[in-house]
Amino acid sequence: MNQDKFLEYVQAENKVEPKDVMPDDYRKLLVRQISQHAHSEIVGMLPEANWISRAPTLRRKMALLAKIQDEAGHGLYLYAATETLNNGEIAADRDSTYNDMLSGKAKYSSIFNYPALSWADIGAIGWLVDGAAIMNQVMLMGNSYGPYSRAMVRICKEESFHQRQGYEILMTLCRGTKEQKNLAQEALNRFWWPALMMFGPNDADSPNSQKSMNYRVKRESNDDLRQRFVDVTVSQAEFLGLKIPDENLKWNEETQHYDFGELPWDEFMEVLKGNGPCNKKRLETKRKAQREHSWVKDAAMAYAGKQTN
Ligand code: BYC
Numbered sequence: 001m002n003q004d005k006f007l008e009y010v011q012a013e014n015k016v017e018p019k020d021v022m023p024d025d026y027r028k029l030l031v032r033q034i035s036q037h038a039h040s041e042i043v044g045m046l047p048e049a050n051w052i053s054r055a056p057t058l059r060r061k062m063a064l065l066a067k068i069q070d071e072a073g074h075g076l077y078l079y080a081a082t083e084t085l086n087n088g089e090i091a092a093d094r095d096s097t098y099n100d101m102l103s104g105k106a107k108y109s110s111i112f113n114y115p116a117l118s119w120a121d122i123g124a125i126g127w128l129v130d131g132a133a134i135m136n137q138v139m140l141m142g143n144s145y146g147p148y149s150r151a152m153v154r155i156c157k158e159e160s161f162h163q164r165q166g167y168e169i170l171m172t173l174c175r176g177t178k179e180q181k182n183l184a185q186e187a188l189n190r191f192w193w194p195a196l197m198m199f200g201p202n203d204a205d206s207p208n209s210q211k212s213m214n215y216r217v218k219r220e221s222n223d224d225l226r227q228r229f230v231d232v233t234v235s236q237a238e239f240l241g242l243k244i245p246d247e248n249l250k251w252n253e254e255t256q257h258y259d260f261g262e263l264p265w266d267e268f269m270e271v272l273k274g275n276g277p278c279n280k281k282r283l284e285t286k287r288k289a290q291r292e293h294s295w296v297k298d299a300a301m302a303y304a305g306k307q308t309n
Helices: 003-011 024-043 045-049 058-083 094-102 119-140 146-174 178-197 209-214 222-240 265-272 279-292 294-308
Strands: 250-252 257-259
Touching: 024 045, 024 058, 024 094, 024 209, 024 279, 045 058, 045 119, 058 094, 058 146, 094 279, 119 146, 119 178, 119 222, 146 178, 146 222, 178 222, 178 265, 222 257, 279 294
Parallel strands: none
Antiparallel strands: 250 257
């Protein structure tokens, strides 16, 4: 199938499946995005895992454990979807994509380079980080690559539970003592701008958007999704009695959307370059796990070999 026919095919809302003929740049775009999405899921387990032993009640601990296990599952669906793109010339097998993350070559979401400093941050991560992730992932359910699109359907169902458990943590804190409400406000202050940066650079500065839109991988632009996130989140913050840390946030009657301030793009670029508050720590944790737990993989492989012999 030539390039024009392929574009016509995906733009008519047809799905592409692993064995179908596809252009190399479509395959590369998917390997980049799906594997980076997988890395985000598993690096995203780290800031929350830090709070399992300190969750305030048994019920909270169980919910947090279940959420973190879900993220591991999302990582697995996404690595499996990535592997379907491996064709010998464009490497998409588990080891090579995972090693790209460990070496720093492949990105994962900027948000996971920020620490979770208090229990309220766990609430803010569920509410804002999972909330932003859902906004993006609902759009991705309609992407043109079958395995990615189907993985997104399952992931979105679980993410909406994650978002609610986070919001419920904050609701409890906001109905508690003055100190607890302050913790919630401080968490919102810390996570607001990093959550908005999850949607990526402004459309004018997004090198991959046009191709991704043409191929029906991205269905909505970074700015449109960010705007929708702001629009739905403001009333949720108001319900909690919290103030969004943006002096320029204002309802615009004309556009029927909220106007908001300029994002700290210099900070975003620094995080992408590896200089965020936790970049080095996150990668070191993953590298250490790879080194110290490789025996588990070796044992599983040896066992699997024995079973098939
Ligand atoms: N962080 O041209 P652009 C979760 C990179 S995890 C880091 O707009 P694109 C969860 C971008 O990769 C949810 N890098 O790119 C888990 C590109 O660099 P490369 C994670 C970013 O791909 C645990 C460059 O900047 N979600 O739910 O068209 C606990 C230019 O950007 C970021 C996904 O991964 C960023 N924020 O659009 C809790 C969704 N933004 O690759 C929750 C899937 C941009 O050319 N991904 N970059 O070197 C996407 O939808 C798209 O890749 C993006 C970026 C919207 C993120």
